[in-house]
Amino acid sequence: MKILDKLPYFIVAAFAWVAIVSSCANQGMPTGGPRDSIPPVLMSTQPEYKALNFSGEEVQLTFNEFIIPDAISEKLVISPPLESRPSILTKSKTLIIRFNEELKDSSTYSLDFKNSVVDNNERNELEGLRFSFSTGDVHDSLRVAGKIINGFNLEPEEESLVMLHKNLHDSAVYTLLPNYIAKTDKEGNFLISNIAPGEYHLFSINDLNNDLRYNEGAEKIAFADTLIVPDAEFHAEADTLTQGLDSMLIEGHTHFSPEPFFMRNFTENIYEQYVKKAERETKYKSTFVFNETVIDSFGIRPLNAETKDWYILEPNEEFDSLTVWIADTTLAANDTIPVEMSYFQLDSLEQFYLQTDTVELVFTEKKEESRRGRRGRNEDDEEEEGPEPVPQFNWTTNLSSSNFELNNDIVLTAPQPLAGIDTSAMLLYLKQDTLQTPLNFNFTKDTAAWRTYRIAYNWEPETSYTLVIDSAACINIYGITSKALESSFKTRAEDYYGSINLDLNNVPGDVLVQLLENADQEEVIREIKTDEDGTVVFDFLAPDKYKVKVIYDRNGNGKWDPGSYQDKFQPELVSYINEVIKVRSNWEWKHVWDLTPDPTFIKNIRDKELEEQQRKEAEEDARRESEQGTNQRQQQNNMFGPGGGISPGSLRPSGR
Structure with a gap:
């Protein structure tokens, strides 16, 4: 057969090859290349960075791509603060900050953008962008840094306003705008930069009304006890590698002081009665x-x-x-x-x-009628109904049929105050005791809860009991008696519980050791007060996760007290065990705890079990992704391999 005669076969074979290869590829729209993960790049500024004698009305920052200005007006912090908000504009790839007031003479202005500058495509954040200029012939470069936390639970305070006041009068924080400001990040950290030499007071408030002033009693406050005198000192370091040369290279670093501040905020107890x-x-x-x-x-x-x-x-x-x-x-x-x-x-x-x-x-009592009354009734009907039943009240108890805690008392609560109680009409006995032999229990009034009474007994584990209270055993102040109560319950097994044993050292005085729920609210489950070294035990604990906290009870009143800016004292210190405690059944968790007070203690409670679980899950996800990638590569290799399905030779037309 001539070549021209074979040409149609080659054309068909070529189209078949293209069709088969295309069908084997992954279907879908083109991805357009890898995802953009690079934040905007600052290309130029007007004026220049650290410019002197600035007299303009706006600042321009030009980037390598278009940006979204939505978050800038909210997050931008300008220090010294302005009376009026600046206008935020964009023109092409240029961000314009236009000042709506005259800037102070001979002042260095700092613009902290936080992470508010994002690109238009993937919203990649440009973190840590700061810009500064001076309206005088000196560019101030001193700084003050630190961390703001909540004084009660030591959680970082995000978006807290930090202020430096050059006016050292106590009332300045209430009445005057600060000289310099900054805002804390999500970790509670702050940096006030471009500060002029001088003496300052340092404050932090949560500034609920955005007036840059402290509103006592309504806003949280933190304050430094000492006067702030910022300074910077250059520490020269000679490069010994250049000693053989005519001149020695001198390098070094600048040390800023004072050291970072660790401040705890609180809400003052301001007396306002109504x-x-x-x-x-x-x-x-x-x-x-x-x-x-x-x-x-x-x-x-x-x-x-x-x-x-x-x-x-x-x-x-x-x-x-x-x-x-x-x-x-x-x-x-x-x-x-x-x-x-x-x-x-x-x-x-x-x-x-x-x-x-x-x-x-x-109070007007509603007149409730029965259905029969609404239909209408006569004297004969009333006689047939009989006398009204004598009203009685029900006890409220903490009893259930099973799993009564071994360290619990039976708790009885009346709906109204009681006038009298006949404890002889209360009977506690073993459920399996057919003779119902009374057990000797201790009956007391609860000193912490009104109208509440406790029945205490040394319960045996996995044992069934019955409580019986006769009708009219109690009478309230209105002459109404109690209903009869009979309730059977079974106690838990002793090996169900675990315990936490804390060996306390260097106890400085009255402390409150608290067992907390492992939740953000950190509700107090139990509390033990002590003032000396020794062992504190939380026993009869259900298997669960817990936190442990200590309050340094400075005034011994049995609770945490905030500080006072008026009287110049800080809030009472607190501390934590920086670990989530996993209590298991029939198990004891022991810990030696040094309670030396530390105002710079950082709360970083780690859940080691959760971390290990997350680590294993990450490893498993990585293994699956690796296997999936390997399988895909093998499938691609097998597709064109010997005997694996498709090969260019298999597409050649047959014929002599």
């Missing part, structure tokens, strides 16, 4: 809530009735929320009870005086 709530919730119960404590000052009396012992008071621990039970049933029958309330208040000279307010306690 009534938040005063209402009558039921016929017999009223609630009063104050902004400050009213301990030793609260008084209340009805205006239109002469009666004694007409109420029972139940305050909370802080004595700023009070429940008033109206014990006089004749008085409680009134829909409206006008009362005079008294409590301490501060006058303009900050002297206490007794404030009196008149409040009307209003």
Whole structure:
């Protein structure tokens, strides 16, 4: 066959080859190349970086690509601060910062963009961009750095405003704009740069209203105890490799002082008394809530009735929320009870005086009718219904049928204050005891919770008990008796629990050692107070993860206290064990803990179990990706390999 005759076969073969190879490739749209992961690059500025004698009205920064200015107006920090916000504009690839006020003479301005400059394509962030210039013939270069954390839980304070005041009067932070400012990053770190020589006070506030001033009681504050005197010293270091030359190369570094500050913020306890709530919730119960404590000052009396012992008071621990039970049933029958309330208040000279307010306690009881009543009923119907049942109240308990904790007491709570209790009508016995032999338990009133009582017993593990309380064993102040109660329950196995043993060293005084939930809220599960070295044990712990915290209780009042800028003292110190503690059943976790106070302690609680799990998951993901890549390469090699399916020779037309 001639070559011309074979030409159609070659053409068909060529098209078949192209079709088969194309079908073997990955389908999809072209990717357009690798993803852009490079942030914008600053190409030029107007004026130049660290320019002197600047007298313009705007600053221009030109990048190598288009940027998005959306976040700049929010995150840009200009120091010294401006009275008016600058205008943020873009023109092509140039960012324009236009000042809307006249700049100060002989001042070095610093523009901190944080991570607000992002490109238009993939929003890659340009981190750490700072620009500075001077309106005088000196470019100031001193700096102050540090870290701001929450004084109570040691978490970093992001977006906290840090301020330097050259006016050293105590009132400056309330009334004047600061001389220099900065904002903290997500780790709580800050840097105030381009500071002129001088003496300063250092503050940090969370500036809720953006007025660059401290609003006491409403905003958090942190302050340095010492006067700040920024300085810089060049430390020369000779290059010994050039000693044989005519001149020696001198290098070195600049050491800035003072050292970084570690500051703890807090909200001051500013006395501001007022009534938040005063209402009558039921016929017999009223609630009063104050902004400050009213301990030793609260008084209340009805205006239109002469009666004694007409109420029972139940305050909370802080004595700023009070429940008033109206014990006089004749008085409680009134829909409206006008009362005079008294409590301490501060006058303009900050002297206490007794404030009196008149409040009307209003409650109207709804008349509820039965369905039969709504249809209408006659005298014969009422006789058929019989007498009204005698009202009784129910106990609230912490009992359940199983898993009663070995270290728990039985807790009984009444809905209203009690007038009398007959403990002989309460019986506790082993459930399997058919004779119901009473067990000797300890019955006490709970000192921390109102209307609450405790039954304590040395429980045996994995044992079933029954509690029986006879009807009318208790009577409340309104003459209503309790209903009968019978509840069976079983205790847990002893080997279910674990414990945490802490060997405390260098205890400086009163400390509160707290066992916390492993959650952001860090709710207190248990607390132990001590003032000496020794062992602290948290026992009977359910298998779970926990945190441990210590409060250095400086004034010994049993709680954490914030600081005071007015009185110039810092908040009470706290510290943590920097590890999530995993408690297992029938297991004891031991730890030696040095409680030497450390104001620079960094909270960095690590969950080692979670870290190990994440490490294994990352390794497994990497292994799968590697195997997937290997398999894809093998498939591609086999596709064109011997006997593997497709080869150029297999596409040649057959024929002689």
